[in-house]
Amino acid sequence: MGPMRAPRGYGSIGTMARRWQVITVELLGGRGIDLDPPPGRDLIAPPSTTFAELARAIDLAFARWDRAHHHEFALADGTRIIDDAPQRDLATRAATGGPILDRVLPGTTAVKPLLGRGDTMRYVFDLSDRWVYRCTVTDKIGVDQLIGPRITGPQPIRGWGDLPDQYGRIRPDAERHRGAGGRRVDDEGNGAGGARPAPEAFEPGSSRRARRAAERAEARDRRDQPDREEPRAPRGPRGERGRPRHLEFLEEFGASVAEPVDVGAVRRAWARRDIPSLVSALTGADCRHVLQQVGACLAGTWRASNGPGHALCEPMTAAMLSTITQLELRGWPGDDVLAELIMARLRGERPAGSPLPLRLGALVTSIAAGGQRDGVWLDVDTGVVWPASILATRAGRDWTGPIAPPVEGDDALGIAPGHHWLHLDESDPGAAWSDRRAFIAHVGGGRTEEEIVSARALGRGAERGPEAFYAAVADRGLDSLWLAFRDDRRWGRARAALAAEGLRPA
Template identity: 35%
Template sequence: MLERAGETAFDHDMHHGALPMRVQWYFLDRSRLPVAVQLWELPPGGSEGMHAHPDDEPLEELYLVIEGSARMRVDEEEHDLGPGDAVLAPVGAEHDLRNTGSRPLKVLVVWGRPSAEPVDWSPFGTARGSRAARAAAEGGAPTATSEHGRPGHGGAVLDLRAFRVARHGDSVDDLLTVVTGADLGSALQQVGDGLLARYLGASPGDRERLRPAVLAVAAQLDGRDWEGDDLLAEDLRAAADGTEPPGRMVPVDLDELTSAPHGGELGDDGCYLNVVTGDVVPSFLTDPMEVGEDQAVDVEGDDSWLWLGDLGDTEWRDMEAFSLQLPDERHRARLLDAIEGKGAFSRFRRIIGDLDLVPQWLSYRDDRRWGRAREALAVHGIHPWGSVRFPPGQDLRST
């Protein structure tokens, strides 16, 4: 279906404004979209005319300037507009558009009856990206990441060690300084978890200062959409709104949980989680035959212990995914070749060391692990928070 420029245009005196305007209503009676899409062309000195759409005839209108310069009044506010600028006139607001330039003003106008509830656009990637960009544009918000969370995009790559120290420090300013303008890349699970714990334990004043960063990270998680990202985004928004997510908040250290032995020579698969304290115990530590009667943790008959089963060994899959998202084609090919065949893990670790990619890899790997663990906990109605519990000055990362 095609409609060419000008083929259905007509002259119209819109709301008794100064001078008639040229209007083209695109796909009238042919489109099933619940809005009107029109192109207006106002001559120099022309105007729409002051008017409003009352509640008994509710309309919401969006004005987007394509060419020229304009002044838009909405109730008591006036805005000078140029190409790319847009104004939304809500139901009941008095508004008028005027051409203030010496050339014709072209404006795309979209209007229709608003729905009772906001439309849920979250399934669409462009909506998630838009929310991330909007949140990052607000003061004190971290930089948005690319769709794949590649390291090195946006601002400077986040210093995770500095973040972990600041997350436990006394100063909210120090924490915001670390994340503001940084490319959070593939550390969104770790940053979001740390921000959530800090926010929940903060004073009302500090919460207000942290809120833009909390919402910005939630929007970026929406845009990245890795495993578990939607769950953390939900928890961050619930905290910012002062509500509790459905389920149970447990102070789980996801780093400890995902680092616990799962299978292999140390014993049985899986681990136990104490849903009251957040303590994590690998299954083999509950077996007197493995560690002795005096050392075994007694989990029998205690409802506070939850067996999570084997969280799975996904490191090879993560190595492949990390390699595929690298922007340098030579690095990508070298790593993909390294992970084939026997000795893949040792070759991969050696090469990322040679390429100075160890911090990026550890951040990527841990974020993937944390997201999958968050999904595993959600099955049991558990929302983890406070995963980063290292005190300042401690060696925060061993490789």
Template identity: 90%
Template sequence: MARRWQVITVELLGGRGIDLDPPPGRDLIAPPSTTFAELAHAIDLAFARWDRAHHHEFTLADGTRIIDDVAQRDLAARAATGGPILDRVLPGTTQVKPLLERGDTMRYVFDLSDRWVYRCAITDKISVERLIGPRITGPQPIRGWGDLPDQYGRTRPDAERHRGAGSRRVDDEGGGAGGARPAPEALESGPSRRARRAAERAGAPDRWDHLGCEGRRDPRDARGERGRPRHLEFLEEFGAPVAEPVDVGAVRRARARRDIPSLVSAITGADCRHALQQVGACLAGAWRSSDGPGHALREPMTAAMLSAITQLGLRGWPGDDVLAELIMARLRQERPAGSPLPLRLGALVTSIAAAGQRDGVWLDLDTGVVWPASILAARAGRDWAGPITPPVEGDAALGIAPGHRWLHLDESDPGTAWSDRRAFIAHLAGGRSEEEIINARALRRGAERGPEAFYAAVVDRGLDSLWLTFRDDRRWGRARAALAAEGLRPA
């Protein structure tokens, strides 16, 4: 049976800030064994990318990225402006055919600085033996159209390479002196130069301007609906689906089992912006218990931790800066700031939440023991209307030794609850999907009518689980900041 090769239609949409309209394109045939690295090499050759010493990447419709030898930690900052802290990444040795069928589209970006953007679509399958014989063993172009711009925008040899001692740059029509190579215009005949200048004055490009016409045309001609060049819209919007919220329970279970592969799997492709305190703490703890520099998943863990540090800095909630410093200290294998306190931050936050409106909890800063203020006040026979004071010291029944330091933590302030609700609305309003924006508007209307209406709107929109995780993350940050103010950190 004849082998069926994929036909991949590749169009160069633009790069270096310019759009190509209509875009030049090439049809490539690729054998079933073609890898993304081999396809990238074939595309670069087909589109005259003569300097191929640049990084590149493919992006599939579901957001999966196929990269070359770029370390994941070098790409972490690109994922830190929103969405997942760890992208779904595959190596360049991955084969194309198992991931793409006829009709599928992907994006290819050559040179991550100049960002030459290509749209690639699987358009057909052919029996290559019947067309060109069995000698072709790798992806090859079979058809092409359009004019190809130079990857650096040059229309003549680089003047710097041909500048002689004492000569001036060959940037003018008059050419250079002192051994510099003259510009191509200086080699033209007289009538051709006059015709060219007349065409330029008339604003009509001729054959000499054809290669550079894309860079000189009105930039508004190729703008998309949002005012950006169309190739940049494709670059920003394709392969950027709305990420699902991270399963914090799965992250915690993986951390408790010290199962780093499961931890990486739980955060890959998931939106962690609303749970950075909880996810970041698990990352820092798992890194400490990992197998050191030779760990097989050290690279994605490094990328996730760097991305989490950046997102924490951008978010800027109370305690985010403290956690970012802790994660960076783990990466550098340095001792974190603050004295360790034998305390689980999650247990502390749960105790604070359970205290409700009853004056919060008292934390023993020497032992890490948490006492609800209601229990201590009832035992001492205190009046709830009286001022809040530290627990009774030297109570042998409760095991409270004299001379300990205490920290009062309370979440009953209505202003704190209102701040959390307002931050949750802003979190949804900053989303990329229309559903998130609609949810934010509904919650905003509920918040204007009071806390009960807000919580009812949360349940009606199916956001109760997301809200609880978000609220807990705010509480984690406040508790972490309060401990840091005392020179402590959870052990």
């Protein structure tokens, strides 16, 4: 006997049938209100279902009649699936913290490879009213078990609960144009042009007052009978109502802690002008502690990604806009200069300042190698850097005296006459102390208990002195994070010093 076959249009019984997913979708709330218990629908999704198709099925199942709104899905690891809205506009919403470039997938991505049984994701319809849905893969089902019309895509098969109107309307208010003199009467009887009068507009004043008094009495009855009252959010310490639970789910779900970015991978991609590797290194990574270095890499590779039809132009734009926002919020020395440079690159304008033939990273490395007392002398005409200690030894000067710039016209050093010199160093003891305090604040700004404990340990070490602080950094395994953080502070100070002289690194 041959294999059984399902009726035409339902798929085959067996392997293919068992692969269809049942996704339970619950509407938690929207427009600032919670729905408790939440209404829900069970949707059956074929294996080929995309997120765009699933979004359309959810909207129709929950009576979203005006679907001209943006929407997005979010997975538990923070990956977002967006509709046709430009990625650069959506990515800037996350620019106040965390990754400068989110993990984003298009709506044409298939659902099944990313979600298995028991997995949950979030769906938001209308990013302004924020109707929040919780979607869970609860089962697998064969289409042979269903009775009905042919299934061509994700369909609701079960439902419960009352569905609120997406705009909170309880009566029709469709626009009806009645010519130049057309008017409508609103709930209070005031004239306004456009829509059909509400039924209450024709009530006598006494009837309207009586109806509203009855509504207020019914509301008091619901308050006096807790068993009839809908659950309400708990009050805060000052008596305010707490945040709606659906907004807490919106903010907390998928908000995983991002790992620090691999600065070495970013620099290697920058040196090779490898845009795919640069985008990959920045996606989903925490760049807050190395914004100077990351921003310089983005600005330096922007021209290579700005070609006509370049596939990675959109993520590069999103990363640069997010970096600008984070630089403005962070406000360290030199951050404002870099933000203006990145914006000039985006606009295709000439950045402020005269270009200096020198990489900022090389200059910072030379300053650090020169020691915190001596620093370096920078030839702002050629970009040549001379450590002050070498010049002092050559001139045979006393180390306690001031270090003068190189002697003009020194043929041995290749210094031509008439050049302008700039002295840069890290001799200010307040700068090192400020770096340590800023690092403690950065670590303590995390959301995990481990980060909070580490910040307290670093704070106790800083109170006992620099050596105790560095020992606490080593004990907590934060060496690489601290070095990248300290270097970024130095990059900002060097950039600010050059900008004060009207210069910018090439």
